[in-house]
Amino acid sequence: MGVVDGKPGLRERKKQRTRTAISEAAITLFLEHGFNQVSVAQVAEAAEVSKRTLFAYFPTKEDLVVHRLADHETEIARVVRARPPRTAPLAAVREHFLKGLRERDPITGLNDHPQVRRVHQMILDAxxxxxxxxxxxxxxxxxxxxxxxxxxxxxxxTARLAAVQIVAVQWALAQDNAERLAYGEPAGERYAGAVKDAEHAFSLLENGLRQLTPRG
Amino acid sequence: MGVVDGKPGLRERKKQRTRTAISEAAITLFLEHGFNQVSVAQVAEAAEVSKRTLFAYFPTKEDLVVHRLADHETEIARVVRARPPRTAPLAAVREHFLKGLRERDPITGLNDHPQVRRVHQMILDAxxxxxxxxxxxxxxxxxxxxxxxxxxxxxxxTARLAAVQIVAVQWALAQDNAERLAYGEPAGERYAGAVKDAEHAFSLLENGLRQLTPRG
DNA sequence: GGGGATTTCTGCACCGGGTATACTTTTACT
DNA sequence: AGTAAAAGTATACCCGGTGCAGAAATCCCC
Structure with a gap:
């Protein structure tokens, strides 16, 4: 069985091709007609594969869309693990998020490429x-x-509490950015505000909600 | 039974009875055999109602279980609105949560009545x-x-950021409590720890994550 | 290059959640 | 009493997802 260096073998290569064929057929159809308007049977047909095979590659219909984001699930965790010594976890996460904004990483919500925006809208609609x-x-x-x-x-x-707060805040920032871009604001114009908002949010995380003014 | 007090009208009363009949049949069956092991058709039959009628009362199978919690969805918001003047929102939420712990409100995760625990387990399993x-x-x-x-x-x-943090933290506290009770710890014994944890969590929320020690 | 073992793919029948339709029963109102 | 509106029912259907048994492709060793 051991192929030592180069080749993954024909079987593996074919599997990979089938997988991407299914995924691309799915995205194409979903973007064109909407997620709920396209059945998995149609996706399978477009990818020239049986329905059964489709489900051998993707456990659910939703995974046809979301599998692309799988890496991001552990991204923050990896950033925290890889932070330089004597760095606070929160600082590492903040820097990483700011870098994401700079690079218009779609996960920050600050990418206004039509493709990205359409995928985002499709998710919100389903x-x-x-x-x-x-x-x-x-x-x-x-x-x-x-x-x-x-x-x-x-x-x-404490770790759990910190984690849920950090993830929630980052998610909220991304949603806010994406919302604004959906309203037509270009990423370039939004960038400065996004940075300011992110810094505000992380400062809130670091320093707490004490500053919330009591009413009366 | 009394015929005199007819304010809600027969139709409304019957609807209400049907609704609770369906809900109770559902809970009973789900607790006995598990949520995924019981079909909505079986629930409908047990409630002596057609499947179509069941879906007229509850839009999805899941709602048969969670409709009981509908009030809690806006609970924190109501608490914040109803707080006394010159009180910080966070303080109001904290006091409310601590009161929930004292009263063993199931939403705090600190209620170990078998019924409550079984429902909780059922949810986690589905x-x-x-x-x-x-x-x-x-x-x-x-x-x-x-x-x-x-x-x-x-x-x-700022409101969104604060909100997601507060909700996330409260949820995490409840989950932690419920987890411990699931392991067999009685609510009475857990209470002190739950209070301590809650105070810790709300202090973290108020004062921020600065205290997280940098490594190195 | 042949041929068996193994993996992948397929068609088909099936289940369960949810909906559309067209019809009957029940309640409400005068 | 009689009728309009509301609620309930039966049936057939769609779609996502699974089990199964067999066909086809790939692998691997001789």
Whole structure:
């Protein structure tokens, strides 16, 4: 069985091709007609594959869309683990997010390429995809919890609390950016505000909600 | 039975009875055999109602379980709105949560009545129910965002950021409590720790994550 | 290059959640 | 009593997802 260096073997190559064929057929159809308006049977047909085979590659219809984001699920956790010594986890996450803004990483919500925006809109329009994104968020929380525990020497509950706050805030920032771009604001114009908002948000995380004025 | 007090009208009363009949049949069957092991057709039959009628009362299978929690979705928002003058929103939420712990409100995760625990376990065992709870959380965030904006005079983004943090933390606390009870710890014994943890969590929320030690 | 073992793919039948339609029963109102 | 509106029902259907048994492709060793 051992192919030592170059080739993945014909079988593996074909599998990979089939996989991308299915995925691309799916995205194309979904973007054109909407997620809920296209059945998996249609996707399978477009990819020239049986329905059964489609489900051998992607466990659910939603995964046809979301599998592309799989890497991002553990991204924050990896950033925390890889932070330089004597750096606070939060600082590392903040720098990473700011870098994401600079590079217009779609995960920051600050990418206005039509393709990206359309995918985003498609997700928002399909409740089951939104639900899937929530599971995603949960995964990110868990990964971050573990990363914090293993690299910051804090109790488990504290790690969990910090993780859920960090993930929630970052998600909220991204949603806010994406919302504004959906309204037509170009990424370039939004950038400065996005940075300011991110810094505000991370400062809130660092310093707490005390500043929320009491009413009366 | 009494015929005199006919304020709601026969039609309304019958509807209400049908509704609770369906709901109770559902809970009973789900607790006995598991959420995924019981079909809505079986629930309908047990409630002596057609499948179509069941879906006229509850839009999805999951709602058969979670409709009982509908009130809690806006609970935090209401607490914030109803707080006494010159009180910080966060303080109001904290006091409310601590009161929930004292009263063993199931939403704090600190209720170990068998019925409550079984429902909780049932939800955890069914991914679609977990997803539904996430939507719930989102609803709570939105309601709280609005409440904060309207009563605390802060910008929208700040309100959103605060809201997601608060909801996330409270949720994490409840999950932690429920997890421990699931392991067999009685609510009475857990209470002190739960209070301590809650105070820790709210202090973290108030004062920020600065205290997270840098490594190196 | 042949041929068996193994993996992948396929068609088909099936299940369960959810909806459309067209019809019957029940309640409400005068 | 009689009729309009509301609620309930039966049936057939769509779609996502799975089990199964067999056909086809790939691998690997001789």
């Amino acid at each position: 409740p089951s995809l939104v639900a899937r994104m929530d599971r995603f968020k949960t995964g990110a929380e868990q990964a971050l919890t573990q990363a914090l525990q293993e690299t910051a020497d804090i109790p488990e509950l | 991914p679609s129910l977990v997803a539904r709870m996430d939507r719930f959380k989102t609803g709570a965030e939105q309601a709280l965002t609005q409440a904060l904006q309207e009563t605390a005079d802060i910008p929208e983004l």
